[in-house]
Amino acid sequence: MSAEKKKDLLDEADRLREGGRPEEARERLLALTAEYPDDAEVAYRTAWIHDVLGLESEAVPYYERALANPELPAEDRRGALLGLGSTYRVLGRYGQGVETLRRGVEEFPEDGAMRAFLAMALFNTGEHDEAMRLLLELTAATSQDPYVQQYRRAIEHYAKDLHETV
Numbered sequence: 001m002s003a004e005k006k007k008d009l010l011d012e013a014d015r016l017r018e019g020g021r022p023e024e025a026r027e028r029l030l031a032l033t034a035e036y037p038d039d040a041e042v043a044y045r046t047a048w049i050h051d052v053l054g055l056e057s058e059a060v061p062y063y064e065r066a067l068a069n070p071e072l073p074a075e076d077r078r079g080a081l082l083g084l085g086s087t088y089r090v091l092g093r094y095g096q097g098v099e100t101l102r103r104g105v106e107e108f109p110e111d112g113a114m115r116a117f118l119a120m121a122l123f124n125t126g127e128h129d130e131a132m133r134l135l136l137e138l139t140a141a142t143s144q145d146p147y148v149q150q151y152r153r154a155i156e157h158y159a160k161d162l163h164e165t166v
Helices: 003-018 022-035 040-052 056-068 074-090 094-107 112-124 128-142 146-150 152-159
Strands: none
Touching: 003 022, 003 040, 022 040, 040 056, 040 074, 056 074, 074 094, 074 112, 094 112, 112 128, 128 152, 146 152
């Protein structure tokens, strides 16, 4: 199968998913996976459709396969790290979630969603101080709320050590 045909089939799977037919998209992607078992983009899209359908356990090996491939484009890598980390967390595999999301934050420090999902996973591992710090820093940096911005410096200061008193 040509690269153009593969792209057409991936686009078709996207249209099916966006059109409210995710099961059909999954069937197409599973067929593509059988034909292209080492293709990073196919693996990533297959993982994603499993997540969309609530089949998190089935998504994991596809995310792992996609991330193991150095040819995975950066934007897909970002999505795969977030997806896999979040999926690990949902499955109760909190340590793996934290590890994966930390890697995502290191590689994509500008991604606020990655930091939010990392905070959730940290909460699940009992690392409440770090989780709260991440969320406060994210809030201070991204909130458009004028009152949050009015107190941004204080929020950022206290985020470093919520136990600080005078």
